[in-house]
Amino acid sequence: MLFFGLMEKILAFIFGLAWGSFANVCIYRLPRGRSLVMPGSQCPACGHAIPWYDNIPLLSWLILRGKCRFCQARISGRYFLVELMSGCLFLWLFVRYGFSWQFLVLAIFLLSLIIVSFIDIDTYLIPDVIVLPGILVGFASAALVSEFFQDMNIVGRIIYSGVGIFAGGGLLWLIGILGKLAYKKDAMGGGDVKLLAMIGAYLGWKSVLITIFFAALLGSIISLVLIAMKLKKMDDYIPFGPYLALGAVLALAWKGSTFYGFYIP
Numbered sequence: 001m002l003f004f005g006l007m008e009k010i011l012a013f014i015f016g017l018a019w020g021s022f023a024n025v026c027i028y029r030l031p032r033g034r035s036l037v038m039p040g041s042q043c044p045a046c047g048h049a050i051p052w053y054d055n056i057p058l059l060s061w062l063i064l065r066g067k068c069r070f071c072q073a074r075i076s077g078r079y080f081l082v083e084l085m086s087g088c089l090f091l092w093l094f095v096r097y098g099f100s101w102q103f104l105v106l107a108i109f110l111l112s113l114i115i116v117s118f119i120d121i122d123t124y125l126i127p128d129v130i131v132l133p134g135i136l137v138g139f140a141s142a143a144l145v146s147e148f149f150q151d152m153n154i155v156g157r158i159i160y161s162g163v164g165i166f167a168g169g170g171l172l173w174l175i176g177i178l179g180k181l182a183y184k185k186d187a188m189g190g191g192d193v194k195l196l197a198m199i200g201a202y203l204g205w206k207s208v209l210i211t212i213f214f215a216a217l218l219g220s221i222i223s224l225v226l227i228a229m230k231l232k233k234m235d236d237y238i239p240f241g242p243y244l245a246l247g248a249v250l251a252l253a254w255k256g257s258t259f260y261g262f263y264i265p
């Protein structure tokens with residue numbers, strides 16, 4: 001039994017690695033308007049097709065020491081990082097929920113967060129093509145998967161997720177308006193509003209509040225550190241999507257337990 005328990009966890013991790021590999025493809029190709037399936041993987045520098053044995057998550061990057069086999073161009077360590085993150089997050093979900101509907105739905109959710117975060121870092125844009133369908137998938141899952149929010153019937157789940165969508169979208173929209181009045185420029189992109197609406201759809205309104213709390217806290221601390229290290233300037237635009245994603249992962253950690261005395265379904 002112990003052996004099978006371990007095998008299952010390793011499989012969940014490998015499953016996450018494979019989807020992390022796909023996330024890398026999305027992060028590179030979506031902003032460039034390219035197809036996600038055709039052609040197969042290519043080196044961004046020399047365009048050479050990457051054979052399957054050079055496309056194995058984590059391992060290929062390590063074996064090739066982060067270089068293309070054909071042109072020796074550097075391959076960003078981010079490919080490795082995205083795969084590792086996906087593997088670890090899938091393993092985490094599997095340990096918590098087993099192989100269940102909740103695992104599948106939340107795996108889609110976390111993968112969307114990873115893709116959106118890195119695209120936001122690269123382009124300062126959050127792709128509608130991920131977050132708008134995400135709002136729908138989150139809402140439909142909350143409604144249809146009976147164990148999604150503990151001790152709620154379908155009406156309760158629809159309300160909890162629905163209020164999450166509007167709380168997420170509405171609160172950030174309001175912060176954006178206030179920020180615009182205070183700083184006379186756009187403080188919050190429209191993409192952030194839709195991203196938090198998606199987070200609300202999957203996790204419900206209480207988790208939206210936890211997400212904003214952690215995103216604001218981590219966003220301020222990390223921005224100050226980046227400015228102190230002279231990696232960013234005071235008036236540089238700092239994408240907020242990755243902090244919202246980080247906040248959502250932390251909110252997910254409290255799902256099913258109490259956060260400062262408040263039960264998070």
Ligand SMILES: [Zn+2]
Nearest residue numbers: 043046068071
């Ligand atoms: Zn190359």
